Amino acid sequence: MKKYLSVCFALLFAALNAQDCNQILLGEVIDFHDGTPLFGATVTVAGTDITAVTDFNGKFTLEGLCNGTIEVRIEHPDCVILTSKVTIEGNTYQKFTMEHHMEELGEVVVTESRIQKNTKTAQEQLIKRETIERYSGQSLGDALKEISGVSSLNTGSTIVKPVIQGLHSSRVIIMNSGVRMQDQEWGSEHAPNLDLNSATSLSVIKGAAALKYGGDAIGGIIIAEPQKIAIKDTLFGSTLLTGATNGRGGTLSSSLVKGYKSGWNWKLQGTLKRLGDFEAPDYTLSNTGVFEKGLSSSFGYNSLKYGFDAYYSYYENEIGILRASHIGNVADLIRALNSDRPLVIRDFTYDILAPKQKVAHHLARIKAYKRVAGVGKWNLQYDFQHNNRLEFDIRRGEDNKNRPSLDLTLTTHTLNTDFVYDARPDLRLNAGFRGMYQTNFPDPATGVKRLIPDYDRFDAGVFMTGDYRIGDQWLAEAGVRYDLTRIDAQKFYDLDTWQEEGYDQKYPEFEEGIFGTEILVNPVLEYHNFSATGGIRFTGDANEWLLNYALASRAPNPSELFSDGLHHSAAAIEIGALDITSEVSHKVTASFSKTAGNLNLNIAPYFNLINGFILLEPSGLEETIRGAFPVWKYRQTDAYMIGIDIDASYQYSTRWRSTHKFAYVYGEDLDRNVALIDIPAANLMNRISFSMQEFHELQINATSQLVFEQTNYPDNRFEYPTFENGVLVNTTVDLSTPPPACHLLGVDASVKFDLSETSAIQVAVIGSNLLNTRYRDYLNRQRFFADDLGRNIQLQLKLNY
Amino acid sequence: MKNLINTAIALTLVLGMTSCSDDDTPEQINEEEFINEVSLMITETGTANTMTYTWTEGGTAPEPIVIDAEKTYEVEVSFLDSTNPNDIEDITEEVIAEADEHHVFFETSVSGLTIAASDNDFEDSMGNKLGVITNWTATGTTNGNVVVYLIHEPVTKTGTTRDDFGGETDVQVPFTVTVN
Numbered sequence: 001m002k003k004y005l006s007v008c009f010a011l012l013f014a015a016l017n018a019q020d021c022n023q024i025l026l027g028e029v030i031d032f033h034d035g036t037p038l039f040g041a042t043v044t045v046a047g048t049d050i051t052a053v054t055d056f057n058g059k060f061t062l063e064g065l066c067n068g069t070i071e072v073r074i075e076h077p078d079c080v081i082l083t084s085k086v087t088i089e090g091n092t093y094q095k096f097t098m099e100h101h102m103e104e105l106g107e108v109v110v111t112e113s114r115i116q117k118n119t120k121t122a123q124e125q126l127i128k129r130e131t132i133e134r135y136s137g138q139s140l141g142d143a144l145k146e147i148s149g150v151s152s153l154n155t156g157s158t159i160v161k162p163v164i165q166g167l168h169s170s171r172v173i174i175m176n177s178g179v180r181m182q183d184q185e186w187g188s189e190h191a192p193n194l195d196l197n198s199a200t201s202l203s204v205i206k207g208a209a210a211l212k213y214g215g216d217a218i219g220g221i222i223i224a225e226p227q228k229i230a231i232k233d234t235l236f237g238s239t240l241l242t243g244a245t246n247g248r249g250g251t252l253s254s255s256l257v258k259g260y261k262s263g264w265n266w267k268l269q270g271t272l273k274r275l276g277d278f279e280a281p282d283y284t285l286s287n288t289g290v291f292e293k294g295l296s297s298s299f300g301y302n303s304l305k306y307g308f309d310a311y312y313s314y315y316e317n318e319i320g321i322l323r324a325s326h327i328g329n330v331a332d333l334i335r336a337l338n339s340d341r342p343l344v345i346r347d348f349t350y351d352i353l354a355p356k357q358k359v360a361h362h363l364a365r366i367k368a369y370k371r372v373a374g375v376g377k378w379n380l381q382y383d384f385q386h387n388n389r390l391e392f393d394i395r396r397g398e399d400n401k402n403r404p405s406l407d408l409t410l411t412t413h414t415l416n417t418d419f420v421y422d423a424r425p426d427l428r429l430n431a432g433f434r435g436m437y438q439t440n441f442p443d444p445a446t447g448v449k450r451l452i453p454d455y456d457r458f459d460a461g462v463f464m465t466g467d468y469r470i471g472d473q474w475l476a477e478a479g480v481r482y483d484l485t486r487i488d489a490q491k492f493y494d495l496d497t498w499q500e501e502g503y504d505q506k507y508p509e510f511e512e513g514i515f516g517t518e519i520l521v522n523p524v525l526e527y528h529n530f531s532a533t534g535g536i537r538f539t540g541d542a543n544e545w546l547l548n549y550a551l552a553s554r555a556p557n558p559s560e561l562f563s564d565g566l567h568h569s570a571a572a573i574e575i576g577a578l579d580i581t582s583e584v585s586h587k588v589t590a591s592f593s594k595t596a597g598n599l600n601l602n603i604a605p606y607f608n609l610i611n612g613f614i615l616l617e618p619s620g621l622e623e624t625i626r627g628a629f630p631v632w633k634y635r636q637t638d639a640y641m642i643g644i645d646i647d648a649s650y651q652y653s654t655r656w657r658s659t660h661k662f663a664y665v666y667g668e669d670l671d672r673n674v675a676l677i678d679i680p681a682a683n684l685m686n687r688i689s690f691s692m693q694e695f696h697e698l699q700i701n702a703t704s705q706l707v708f709e710q711t712n713y714p715d716n717r718f719e720y721p722t723f724e725n726g727v728l729v730n731t732t733v734d735l736s737t738p739p740p741a742c743h744l745l746g747v748d749a750s751v752k753f754d755l756s757e758t759s760a761i762q763v764a765v766i767g768s769n770l771l772n773t774r775y776r777d778y779l780n781r782q783r784f785f786a787d788d789l790g791r792n793i794q795l796q797l798k799l800n801y
Numbered sequence: 802m803k804n805l806i807n808t809a810i811a812l813t814l815v816l817g818m819t820s821c822s823d824d825d826t827p828e829q830i831n832e833e834e835f836i837n838e839v840s841l842m843i844t845e846t847g848t849a850n851t852m853t854y855t856w857t858e859g860g861t862a863p864e865p866i867v868i869d870a871e872k873t874y875e876v877e878v879s880f881l882d883s884t885n886p887n888d889i890e891d892i893t894e895e896v897i898a899e900a901d902e903h904h905v906f907f908e909t910s911v912s913g914l915t916i917a918a919s920d921n922d923f924e925d926s927m928g929n930k931l932g933v934i935t936n937w938t939a940t941g942t943t944n945g946n947v948v949v950y951l952i953h954e955p956v957t958k959t960g961t962t963r964d965d966f967g968g969e970t971d972v973q974v975p976f977t978v979t980v981n
Contacts, residue, residue: 328953328969335964343956343967394954394969396834396902397895444828454827490827515829517884625836625858627973723975725962726910726946 021066024091029058029074029098038076038098046071046083065092074098077230118223120467121477121535121548122209123149123589123604123645127202134748134766137242137251137273137794140196144222147204148661149604149645151680154780157278157789158290158319159191159357163779165206165606166641166665166679167219170557175213175223177296177311179365179383182412182438186557188781192222193315193361193387195294197240197253197271199224206606206645207587208531208552211463212418212430215481215531216554218585218610226311227257229265231302234258236758239799246792247275247289248348263307266299276350277320281772281790286346287323287353292316308368315361320352325785326394329626331722333571333784334731342786354392358404362386376421379432385412406451407443412436418463426469434461440558451565452558453491460484465533475537477548485527485555491562492518503578525561527582529553546591556580560614560634573622573631580636585610598651605644613639615669615677618716630718630733637671641679655692661685666712675712681738681778682708696751697762703746710738710778739783742775744768750796764796831885836892838881839949839974841866846873846936856974857883865944865977874937875919878905878949880972893933896951900925904952905932908963911945911978914938929958939980948975 029038037058044051045062052060062072065088074082074096086094117124125147135143141152141160153161153168161168169188174181176194183193202224208217237256244250255269271294278288293316300309324342327333336343365383372378391406418432436459442450465479490512498504498519504511510521535548563576586609593602617635621628643665651657662684667676684706692698716736721728750764772791776783840855843866854863868874882890896903900923907916915938918930925931948963949972956967963970 326969328971329973331963331973332968332970335967396892396899396953396971398898400834442827444830447830447833449830449832450827492827492829512826518829520826520829623858625839625856625972625974626970723908723946723948723963723973726908726948726975728946728975 021064023065023067023088025062025065025070025072025086025088026091026093027054027060027062027072027096028094029054029060029076029096031098041074041076041098044073044075046073072096081232118203118212118221119205119209119477119533119535119548120475121537121546122533122550123206123546123548123591123606125204125206125647127204129200132196132199132202133240133798134764134796136197136240136253136796137244138196140192140194140199140202140222140224143196144202144204148647148685149206149643149663149665150204151663151683151779153188153678154777154782155189156285156288156319156322156780156782158275158288159189161188161191162204162222163680164204164220164222165608165643165645165663166667166676170560171217171219171554173214173217173221175221176363177224177226177298177313177365178367178381179363179385180214180414181363182385182410182414183359183361183387184389184408184410186559189357190359190389191317193317193359194224195271195292195296195313195315196224197251197255198226198269198294198296198313200227201225206604207548207589207608208550208585209477209479209533209535209548209589211465211479211481211531211533212432214434215461215463215483215529215552218552218554218583218587218608226269226296226298227255227267229257229259229267229302231261231263231265232259233261237801239801240796241798242794242796244275244792244794246789247278249273249275249289249350251292253294263301263303264299265302267297269296270294274350277346277348279348279790280787281774282787283341283345284348285322285786285789286342286344286349287320287351287356289320289350289352291318291352304371305373306368306370308366310364310366312364313362315363316359318352318358319356321355321357322782322786323353323355325782326355327571330571330629330720330733331627334720334722334733336785337734354394356392358390358392360386360388374423376419376423376429378419379417381414381416383412383414383416385410385414387411400447404446405448407446408452409441409443410438411441412438427466428468429464429466431464432462434463435459449565450491451563453489453562455487455489455558455562457488458484458486473539475539476535477537478534479532481531483527483529483531483553483555485529487523487525487555487558487561489523489525489558489562490520491523491564492520493564495519497564501578507578523561523578525578527555529555529582542596543592543594546589548589550585550587550589552585552587554583554585556582556614563634566629567632571629572618573629574616575631575633577634580614580634581612583610583612583614583636600647600649602647603644604646606642608641610639610641612636613669613676615639618718621720628721630720637669639667639669639676641665641667641676655690657689657691659685659687659689669714672714674714677714677716677736678779679710679712681710681741684708696753698749698751700749701747703748705744705746707742707744707777709741713738713778735784738778739776742773742777744773744775745770759799759801762796762798762800764794764798766794766796768792768794832882833890834892834895835882835884836880836951836972838879838883839972840879840881841949841976842877842879843868843937844875844877845869846875854976856976863976865979866947867979867981868937868939870913870939870941870980872938876916876935876937878933878935880951897923897931897933900929900931901927902954903931904929904955904958904966904968906950906952906960906963906966907932907935908948908950909945909978911939911943911947911980913940913943914945914947914978914980916947925958927958942981944977944979946975947978948973 041054054060139160144150144162151163205221239254242251251273253271257267259265273292276289278285296313298311324344367381369379387410389408390404393405414436421429438457461483463481467477512520533550538545563574589606591604616632619633646662649659664682667679687703690700717734746768748766752762837858844851880892919934922934923931951972952968954968
């Protein structure tokens, strides 16, 4: 600030000698409420072509002005246009305040122009629209891997679950346009049911610090936000067409947005994706095609004082599962493990046959807000979600050809309300309530015993968070949350199992009646979860320090409680445990970021201690008509995870830039003193970028991705008796040893051509695994059966209008 | 704004009501494709001497199969679902109906025992024998295991070991055999 003032004074003195129409207006545009600078506002002098854009500090310079009164017009994507009269007397300094709460319409997380974080002291990173578009032909999980410390748990290349600092599934909350996704996320083969193309920004909070969204995000929170619409007369859209050589198909995504000055707006977006069998370097990955459809629409009314927004989205996905990964027994699995090629390789086809999954997700939400002058803002939201998951196995019998083996329908109603107090620039408070009712219906028409039983679930949560600025450089943040979860299930247990597990002694009150060899039980389970967070931030001249502690508690999910059946591709029987209690995590994260000249550096270490960590563990063999199967049971232990994420970038010149990312995590089961399973290996990403703005915004990136070998893993190898020529022989089954390190190279390039003043076409070529490297990924469940994807060249056309 | 509040109240009421109406008892499922029993009906050719040996999931191992050397036996395999003793289902019929997608294979460690498809065995649309009815002949005095496999969607229908066939194993059950 001192520096700035002295510049002002210097300019004022200079003005004494200035001539007419050679004056300078030095300005600063800040937010009316909290005084933060607004980047990217366009400032124009009415009646002239003198114009400027504000920089990161909200500052701008207009030159060539005459003394006298001028009219300045300031436009910012998130604000109402501001027109202001300024008297120029020599070189002049003027501060402008804009009503910036327009941006918050829809709990905006991120805009291209201003980064507003969900948490002030936790590790949080985001992906912007350009990056999301590069992944248009892929999935949410693929795009999120751009963030250091985020990896993915795959089943093939189309079922991609995000993993945040080593944790995934129920430990990661996914928010889709303000709605917490309820899409049976407990399953390791259940990818998030949302269309990546419907999001224009993605934010990842690496931990549970954003208590507003839930207290159980032991891994973290992913926030996908759709396009925001400014209050002005506007109509724009874009169409993105991506074609891919691997899979021989493509993706078409299109959106149209209309805003009115009156505050009304609407939006329509749709995506269609169709790909056939993917290819590994040496062979076709048979039955891995995908057919995805997405549609989202919204309409609403926004004003400063109140507004509402109705949103609906539909997502449907049909995904083929690698044919060779469907096996009948452990001997089949051993045969697959011993072969370097998948045991079923067919000619390329677009057909998707069993085994496959088909999911459909409807999401409808309506929200409204009211701003109370001088106090803050009240939000109210109701959402409805309907998720149907069908899984088709290879079955016997004419009636079963098109009959799913699994048919689960999860219906969720949620009511959210919260109040934000933001009247004081140094203090912000947020308190709210969330109530949820959910019902799961496993359709008995499958003719296969239910993997997950019928259940009703009630959740109620209250939270309060706040942050307080102490002086210019310090900020403190704190929050508490309480959640009640009640699960009321109805399940048929095998009578023998019920007794062997000792449930007849422990839970006699759940027993409803005996039907043949089965017993119907009605478990009613309640969990009381407490979560909290606290953190501080120090902002220096070119560096920022963050320190945060988050306490998170997660109630067990239905699969951990009730799982009961054969998991086909794992050739294992998975059994839940009724007596599992909530998992409690204590996570400490720190972050140091520095901007020094052309260098940007961010170092973020963390430590996560999890009491009652729920994991699956081998526990003996069970004899069946298909031979013996390994039984895996859910168990609780204490565990810790420690890791670090590093991001760095350096701008060598206006044209050249390099970006570097590194992530490492180690997890240990403290009861058994062994490493945790499925922890991502250390990985390093290096990217060199070349850009030539003046030549059609040319941009070229070369990316090297190095994934090290995971050397820390639990040894769950087991001896298994198999028949060889009719004689029983013991064979070691190794599903534990991770694959070797691998290095992948990718290059992408894009140029843009203006078609008219308001429309442009962008052409991009994206090449991945260019060297056609043969590799297998430790966190891909199909690594036992086939190599990962070979070379893929995508051509992308984007039309903006 | 009032409308919004009214809507919210209405929604809360709807929520409250739907959450009280779900007390239905789920329907019990009987797995239809389930096989829990494999039986071998062994008939000495030219005679009416028939013995049946049955492997039941969770039951005691069947008695050893005893056959005489230098004689021919016709062996018919059955796959059954006997979880409901009043309604035993014969899954073999389905296997025969879908002969193209199935193959029954016997793997033996009994030296001198030869197992070959019988002339009256069922065939798939390509003329491949299904393996449901087989002829067993043996030489010498010996014993060992015979493992019965029901293979779903085999890669090929010719082979001498289980590995040759690929596909998924629906049944893998051992019987002990003594040749006198």
